[in-house]
Amino acid sequence: MSKHLFCRDVCLERGEPLAGTGNMAERFIFVRWPRGKWRVPRFESADMGPALSRAIQGAMKQGIHVALVDRVGETDTLPMLQANGMVADFDGEDELAAAIERVTAGEPLAGRPDPRPILLCCTDSRRDACCARFGFATYKALVAAADPAEIQILQATHVGGCRFAASLVLLPVQRRYARLTPEQVPEFLATIRRGDIYLPAYRGQAGLPEAAQVAQHAAMVWSASHSAGAAVQMEAVEWPEPADGLDFVAPLRIGGQRYDVHMRTEIIPVSGRCTALSEEEPELTPRWRALEVVSAR
Numbered sequence: 575m576s577k578h579l580f581c582r583d584v585c586l587e588r589g590e591p592l593a594g595t596g597n598m599a600e601r602f603i604f605v606r607w608p609r610g611k612w613r614v615p616r617f618e619s620a621d622m623g624p625a626l627s628r629a630i631q632g633a634m635k636q637g638i639h640v641a642l643v644d645r646v647g648e649t650d651t652l653p654m655l656q657a658n659g660m661v662a663d664f665d666g667e668d669e670l671a672a673a674i675e676r677v678t679a680g681e682p683l684a685g686r687p688d689p690r691p692i693l694l695c696c697t698d699s700r701r702d703a704c705c706a707r708f709g710f711a712t713y714k715a716l717v718a719a720a721d722p723a724e725i726q727i728l729q730a731t732h733v734g735g736c737r738f739a740a741s742l743v744l745l746p747v748q749r750r751y752a753r754l755t756p757e758q759v760p761e762f763l764a765t766i767r768r769g770d771i772y773l774p775a776y777r778g779q780a781g782l783p784e785a786a787q788v789a790q791h792a793a794m795v796w797s798a799s800h801s802a803g804a805a806v807q808m809e810a811v812e813w814p815e816p817a818d819g820l821d822f823v824a825p826l827r828i829g830g831q832r833y834d835v836h837m838r839t840e841i842i843p844v845s846g847r848c849t850a851l852s853e854e855e856p857e858l859t860p861r862w863r864a865l866e867v868v869s870a871r
Contacts, residue, residue, distance in 0.1 A: 581848045582704040585737040590842045593791035594862055596750045596778030599639035603677060604656040607642040608649050614700050616642050616731045629671035633678040641694060643728040660685045694730040694743040702736035703848045712740035715756035720763055736847050750777040783813040785862050789824035789835040792864030797828050804829030816860035832870035837862050
């Protein structure tokens with residue numbers, strides 16, 4: 575039997591950077607559903623009735639990320655629905671579906687507040703083998719190390735970036751992390767507990783163009799190693815789209831001083847899933863890479 579080729583390993587070999595891939599949906603809804611019943615697409619998961627399936631599809635069409643979530647050994651203790659810091663349970667799927675439709679329409683979820691931050695860790699084996707192998711290992715390490723009174727650690731359906739497993743989303747601060755290993759978990763949790771960004775696994779600030787995410791990330795890494803984590807302030811500039819061989823100098827401030835981030839676009843072969851490695855040619859994708867951070871004085 576041939577050895578399985580993991581897209582995460584190939585992604586690392588190709589040198590694809592994490593920085594610049596931090597964008598995500600602005601709204602999230604979490605639906606309790608046992609991991610063993612997850613399917614692709616998620617609205618066709620095992621034992622899911624038509625009303626709930628339609629409600630999830632409707633929310634997704636509105637750009638809402640609907641995640642099926644579970645927690646090992648605690649499925650029944652999780653609320654059926656979570657949205658916008660509120661949680662709720664229902665008598666059945668029809669009531670759950672109706673609540674999702676109301677939240678999709680912009681109404682608040684009628685329930686009880688849960689102010690804890692949420693950390694989603696993709697363990698979606700139905701989506702990709704990397705999420706199963708690397709995601710689940712990291713998820714178990716997170717659950718073992720985290721204080722459930724401080725943060726909710728949930729395993730979730732696909733959150734984007736199978737090749738970046740383990741893939742995580744921290745809410746409500748809207749930060750994406752990737753390639754987080756079990757060994758990094760203690761430092762990662764300590765960092766986010768302080769409200770800081772864990773730079774080794776950080777994908778970039780959601781809402782910014784790719785070039786801006788890359789420049790900001792490079793400046794933050796430079797600041798952490800040179801100036802005790804001085805704040806990075808972005809300049810208002812025209813951020814170019816990546817194109818083969820394009821160079822760009824991004825101006826910004828670190829601790830009030832002007833710096834330039836020198837950047838260049840590289841063509842990266844991208845295979846988004848394990849199955850793509852044998853079934854498809856990689857997509858040749860232009861990606862920004864930071865080269866150096868230099869003083870502009």
